[in-house]
Amino acid sequence: MSLRVYDVGHARAGDKGNTSNISVTAYNDEGWQVLQRELTPERVLAHFRHLTPGPVRRYELPQLRALNFVIENALGGGVTRSLAIDPHGKSLSALMLTIDLPGHNEGRPAS
């Protein structure tokens, strides 16, 4: 069984111009280790490649178990002129959570 970002973390998307930023926060330390190791900017760009040529930058906030991804050129030309139904890309946090990661059960929150 593969692991999805959804299984180990939660996300929120924001917008500035034609750039989307999406944070991913792990539920626990194990999940943080998985995210820090596996959720690389390259993997994120591969998953968003149909929306943008990139680049994608990643910032780490280990004390919050959070990653912040800055994904340029992802909003159809920018919030104000995009033809997209979701010009702010608010729903893109949910796209981030669908990324598959190598791994099994580590980091899933106890439910």
Add this chain to the structure above:
Amino acid sequence: MARDRIRIGCGAGFSDDRIPPGVEIVERGELDYLAMECLAERTIARETLDRAKDPSKGYTPVLLERMEAIMPPALRRGVKIVTNMGAANPMGAARVLRQHAPGWGCPDYTCAVVRGDEVTDIMRAHPELPLMEDGAPLESLLPRMASANAYLGADIVAQGFATGAELVITGRVADPALFLGPMLHAFGWSYDDYPKLANGTLAGHLLECSGQLTGGCFADPGRKEVEDLAGLGYPLADVWADGRVEVSKTPGSGGRLDVATCTEQLLYEMHDPSAYITPDCVLDASGVTFRQLEKDRVALDGARGKPRTATYKVVVGYFDGYMGSGEMGFAGINALARAKLGIEVVKERLRRRGLTYEEMRVDLIGMNSLHGNDAGLCPEPYEVRLRIAARTPDKKAAEAVGAEVRSLHMQGPTGAGGGVNFGARQILAVKSVLIPRDWVKPEIVMERAQ
């Protein structure tokens, strides 16, 4: 005035934000100040156009409705208000409030107006300024410019309160500055005390989107639960004179405020966490931590401040043609194929009319409209909704898009239902430039009863 602690609440996080939680936080939050952020990046361009048609207009359209609900309880309880609902006409906002406030039971109050954010003349005088987005000279936008406003800082908001005003109305001010301004005023912090400016800016950044700190934009049933999301309360910050900050929310309200919601909102619309640039300081949030003190109360630690930059950021609004769009639904057997036929029919009809577009976008709602999935890989849904949107400088060509989509009701594939023509909307796009601080002259003007 030597205060040891003040409490600042957020009463709105965007222009059409829900009003009842704003009233609730005034009534039950035991606030000293209420800040309401109601001015998105491009909104001010639209208000500038409104003002061009009617010089008394140009403030946020929902101003009166919101203030009729907020001002009476706020003034009764001694809660001071700051808001950027002045938009393109802060003095106009102040005047129209003065006309209506007595009818709301608010005959006596003092109102300070912040002016000086509008810099269209400066833009015209400096066509050489490079655009932040692509480095091209500003000149290319000037013929189409609708507005230009500098993001002012907390210093001018504090000056507004220093007049003794109960109400400070601004145009463009950086969102966190609406919260930092009352702190500067109440505690007399030096404008160069960067550790304190950083804490206040962090608090403002967390609060400025109202319910997004308190469980909005968060719930995922079965995964991340939010208690009484329907009754979501707005956030407040307790700030001490030494710069300490704790955030909480309206007592007894719904929602959730904890380390997880604070972490999501910390990074909301933030790029490099070590350099969040505001007019007041450069916030380094890379070491921020959150401590849950009790249910729905979190302490903020670890914010660092670096000196503010030598520039103000200016957002230039400009006309960028029209967007036309329409939608039509299909369901049942072969729904997807009928939707796809509908798309081809609309495109061909527009082509035969000789209409062309800078850009056209086709979505299959239910399959690929939000994440841009490859529709060929999606399972075929029971129902699907086609959407066509296109941008063009020609208003009539834009209007034709939605009209042709809606015509599919009678002249398209079988079983086309629920058509909508969204018409043509004028596009006001935005780009940014940086200008030296001393080009801008923020000022306080008192609005007085006539």
